[in-house]
Amino acid sequence: MEVKTLCLGALALGDATGxxxxxxxxxxxxxxxxxxxxxxxxxxxxxLTEDGLLTCTTQEQDGKPDKKIYSITPEGSAALSExxxxxxxxxxxxSDFLFVMVFAHFLxxxxxxxxxxxKIAGFQxxxxxxxxxTGTIGTPGAEFIRRYGQxxxxxxxxxxxxxxxxxxxxxxxxxxxxxxxxxx
Amino acid sequence: MEVKTLCLGALALGDATGxxxxxxxxxxxxxxxxxxxxxxxxxxxxxLTEDGLLTCTTQEQDGKPDKKIYSITPEGSAALSExxxxxxxxxxxxSDFLFVMVFAHFLxxxxxxxxxxxKIAGFQxxxxxxxxxTGTIGTPGAEFIRRYGQxxxxxxxxxxxxxxxxxxxxxxxxxxxxxxxxxx
DNA sequence: AACTTCATGTAACGAGTTACATGATTAT
DNA sequence: ATAATCATGTAACTCGTTACATGAAGTT
Numbered sequence: 396m397e398v399k400t401l402c403l404g405a406l407a408l409g410d411a412t413g414x415x416x417x418x419x420x421x422x423x424x425x426x427x428x429x430x431x432x433x434x435x436x437x438x439x440x441x442x443l444t445e446d447g448l449l450t451c452t453t454q455e456q457d458g459k460p461d462k463k464i465y466s467i468t469p470e471g472s473a474a475l476s477e478x479x480x481x482x483x484x485x486x487x488x489x490s491d492f493l494f495v496m497v498f499a500h501f502l503x504x505x506x507x508x509x510x511x512x513x514k515i516a517g518f519q520x521x522x523x524x525x526x527x528x529t530g531t532i533g534t535p536g537a538e539f540i541r542r543y544g545q546x547x548x549x550x551x552x553x554x555x556x557x558x559x560x561x562x563x564x565x566x567x568x569x570x571x572x573x574x575x576x577x578x579x
Numbered sequence: 580m581e582v583k584t585l586c587l588g589a590l591a592l593g594d595a596t597g598x599x600x601x602x603x604x605x606x607x608x609x610x611x612x613x614x615x616x617x618x619x620x621x622x623x624x625x626x627l628t629e630d631g632l633l634t635c636t637t638q639e640q641d642g643k644p645d646k647k648i649y650s651i652t653p654e655g656s657a658a659l660s661e662x663x664x665x666x667x668x669x670x671x672x673x674s675d676f677l678f679v680m681v682f683a684h685f686l687x688x689x690x691x692x693x694x695x696x697x698k699i700a701g702f703q704x705x706x707x708x709x710x711x712x713t714g715t716i717g718t719p720g721a722e723f724i725r726r727y728g729q730x731x732x733x734x735x736x737x738x739x740x741x742x743x744x745x746x747x748x749x750x751x752x753x754x755x756x757x758x759x760x761x762x763x
Numbered sequence: 764a765a766c767t768t769c770a771t772g773t774a775a776c777g778a779g780t781t782a783c784a785t786g787a788t789t790a791t
Numbered sequence: 792a793t794a795a796t797c798a799t800g801t802a803a804c805t806c807g808t809t810a811c812a813t814g815a816a817g818t819t
Contacts, residue, residue: 596771597770597771597772598768598769617770617771618772618774621772622772625772640769642770643769644770644771644772645770646769646770646771647771
């Protein structure tokens with residue numbers, strides 16, 4: 396999905412500036428499964444406006460550059476519909492972390508454990524973030540994504556915890572005496 | 580993670596040709612969370628050999644181009660260890676499908692339902708594939724990845740099925756006035 | 764006859780990121 | 792003081808993909 400289409404979609408949810416669109420791909424719903432940088436958003440916005448798919452209202456500000464608020468036009472909506480109907484590219488899950496795990500025996504044990512701890516914490520934080528976002532965008536689609544994201548993040552964290560012994564070796568508590576993990 | 584590192588990793592699992600390495604990123608364990616094309620693998624292999632991180636044995640064949648079997652050198656292993664120790668980039672989950680779901684109301688109902696059906700089938704196929712791969716590579720890391728992948732694929736399929744009503748609207752049979760939001 | 768598998772390699776092209784340029788305001 | 796937020800925009804660069812070139816053997 397090219398950035399132009401993403402911008403069209405973002406603006407279908409309401410008028411926004413380039414800066415705000417970027418935020419939607421950072422913190423907003425989109426942030427969990429898409430990304431876009433200023434370097435791609437601003438040129439896309441310019442191009443879409445030239446093509447009549449957006450209109451732009453400039454709002455003067457003092458100190459800061461003028462705020463350029465973009466709105467989607469009927470042609471823009473039509474274009475979005477069309478692109479949405481085209482076959483979507485496959486979901487892509489890229490993980491350098493998993494690659495490292497395959498070669499965990501190349502690294503010191505403590506480093507591997509830290510990597511796993513951090514990853515689990517990351518998943519939990521992401522799940523947390525998603526649940527706190529409830530109601531940010533009122534659409535069913537957004538709610539769907541929140542639930543989806545939470546499910547995956549929780550499943551990931553649990554699965555990692557349940558199977559970390561495969562890469563770390565058996566837990567100290569399981570190979571000898573009582574578990575030493577008392578910190579809760 | 581750049582392709583050079585990926586090749587180094589692939590060859591740490593055993594000698595291989597460029598062609599075979601490509602297969603590992605298509606069908607093998609790596610295929611589920613990484614990708615690389617011939618256009619990046621072959622140049623990477625050449626570069627790594629020049630740098631002394633790999634050695635190359637040419638095996639003549641009739642008809643086909645000579646087979647070039649690469650092996651990792653001690654320096655290559657050292658380089659791999661080093662790169663594995665460097666901070667890994669964040670996991671990236673990119674999904675055009677989810678983007679489309681946010682704007683499902685732009686599409687005909689039947690098209691949306693088909694998209695969802697296909698996606699669920701895809702997740703199930705992927706889970707299936709992962710479970711059939713048991714034992715392909717004997718390492719704990721590979722086993723870990725299989726379990727991880729299966730968990731995620733199954734969770735995805737189930738979650739999609741459980742929440743599809745959010746984007747498709749309530750099921751014909753459930754269309755009543757009762758509070759239908761139970762979350763489970 | 765046509766397609767897939769095996770097998771390597773290069774050049775053009777694409778799409779987006781990174782870093783830079785600019786600068787006021789507010790928070791730490 | 793220092794950093795972050797707000798706000799837009801461009802140019803260079805990176806990295807990789809796509810498509811091409813070549814070609815035999817086996818399969819449908």
